[in-house]
Amino acid sequence: MCEHNGFRSAHVRVSDRRGEHGGNCGGERVGERGGHLGRLGHPVGLARHWYQQPVSYSFQPxxxxxxxxxxxxxxxxxxxxxxxxxxxxxxxxxxxxxxxxxxxxxxxxxxxxxxxxxxxxxxxxxxxxxxxxxxxxxxxxxxxxxxxxKSKHRSAFYILISVTVLGLFLAGLGIFIHKRVKGRKGSRQTVSTVEEDFTS
Missing domain, CATH: 2.60.40.10 (Immunoglobulins)
Structure with a gap:
């Protein structure tokens, strides 16, 4: 028996009250033992076969x-x-x-x-x-x-070296700038003394 409500039946029900084991419904065949065969005669179970095939995949660590x-x-x-x-x-x-x-x-x-x-x-x-x-x-x-x-001790050692080198560089730069400024002040004082001697 097949049900039709203006649409194609979503499923097939097989009745063997009269000993029937096969039939036809809307162009689809119902095989023996209630096996559902599509329009082309391929068993619906074939679709399940494809889904049951092992899938090969991998994930990188x-x-x-x-x-x-x-x-x-x-x-x-x-x-x-x-x-x-x-x-x-x-x-x-x-x-x-x-x-x-x-x-x-x-x-x-x-x-x-x-x-x-x-x-x-x-x-x-x-x-x-x-x-x-x-x-x-x-x-x-x-x-x-x-x-x-990377060892923590090695990282700390490298950090210590970097800080030391940076400190020495900044200290040297500070001394250089201090001498430069002091030298300029000395030059200005010398020029001022010479000008005073000249005018007097």
Whole structure:
């Protein structure tokens, strides 16, 4: 039985009170077992087939560097988050070539939005001239991400040097201006004395 209210029926209802398993409604066929076939004979289930196909997509990771310090050592953390698919390679490299073993086996954790995150931490002893960088490799990336760790002590040292140099420059500039002004005053006094001697 089909319903028509001046518009094309939005659905098809199949009745088998008389043992009927097939029929025709508005040019559309109703197949056996109530399967709905379109005008071209394609099962409606074929549309569902396309929606059920796996979708391939990926999200690139975001990388954040942080640190926690104790009296004798520093623990540096590389937090990688927002990536998909799950597989990722994260490691710390010292001086651009030496891989540093992590304190404990890092665990990849899921995010509420379906992406993943991981944190890799290593303990290091501050050394003069040593550099540390976090390297991240993921299938969504064309090239490996490399983020350098910048020590707070090193930043403070550079700030101190910058402030010292700026202070010395300003002090030198002040001395130069003072001498320049003092020299001009001395010249004016000399000229005034000469004029007085000449007029007298």
């Amino acid at each position: 975001n990388v954040k560097i942080s640190s926690s310090e104790s009296d004798s050592s520093t623990t540096i953390h590389c937090h990688v988050h927002g990536f998909y698919p799950r597989e990722v390679d994260v490691k710390w490299i010292k001086n651009g070539r030496d891989e540093i073993d992590s304190e404990e086996a890092p665990e990849i954790l899921p995010n509420p939005d379906g992406t993943y995150q991981i944190r890799v931490s290593v303990e290091v002893t501050p050394e003069e001239g040593a550099t540390y960088s976090c390297h991240v490799d993921h299938s969504s990336l064309n090239n490996e991400i490399v983020v350098d760790f």
